[in-house]
Amino acid sequence: MTDTPDTPNRFITIQEHIINEQRHHPAATGGFSWLLSGITLAARIISANVRRAGILDVLGDSGDSNVHGEQQQKLDLLANKTIELCLGYRGNVAMIASEELDQPKVITRGENDEARKYIVVFDPLDGSSNIDVNVSVGTIFSIFQRDPSRSDAADPASEILQPGDQQLAAGYIVYGSSTVLVYTTGEGVHMFTLDPSVGAFLLHSEHIRMPDKGKTYSVNEGNAGSFPEGVQRYLEWCKTEEAGPYSARYIGSLVADFHRTLLKGGIFLYPPTAKSPNGKLRLLYEANPIAFLAEQAGGMATDGRMRIMEKAPKSVHERTPLYVGSRVDMERLQRHLT
């Protein structure tokens, strides 16, 4: 391991890193670190199950579908339950929302509930339809503080509907050729690789910076006929000699497509389409955490009109168009959209 400025020259576990990070937040209690360690525990369990999916007979459809009418994979449900259990017993999580849960869950054990001050929203296994063909999938999470000013006993979800700028932390785990966890608490973006031989996430690099400009665009061009005209003009430009041309890279798994964009630069687009006129991706537990990471790494994330993290969610499963990537690429796209 080379000792470059942001590559450590010794093994640093994610637990050590989180505690060190916590020192930047004087008001932070150990509770936040304890919560994040619950997520890393869930990530290790999900990773083990994803890696043995074919053997454990957890591939394929569960026979149920989620609130979006999407076929739930067995691993989706397993991942969702794993995160619920790992967070629910941390004692400081007040409520959770998940792509796989029709409604948010209020967590209470009947005592000391006032210590439950965090909200966690997550997509337990994003891209799960790719599992059966061994394509990378991922878990995406976002952490908020409870906001009593939004509290509404009639609708616990009201506290969850916070704009992305209120996020305390966000991150993802990508289950690919290796299992990698990337997170931010607003002090830069940090990446860890799971060493399965010891079951620990070890620091790979700190303060990751997304290249200002990339050479790839990532979009499902099968939908291009119904993209907004400005998007179609931008993608045509990407294919010109003047532009390079750019290379097209699309995995169809948001976490994998974004991970490449974060490390190599470029732009990911999920515009409005005929089938998904408001975009397909969910604002709360997909676009917001990805946008937090992108901005922390020097990139940008918009819905074509405004920053993703300024959007005020109206419902837990609200969808949004998502354009995210390198600053120069995003600025050029924006010129086509206005």
Ligand code: P6P
């Ligand atoms: P499409 C996976 O189903 C997902 O939610 C994201 O991970 C991914 O970016 C997107 O949908 C892919 O959608 O319409 O291109 O198959």
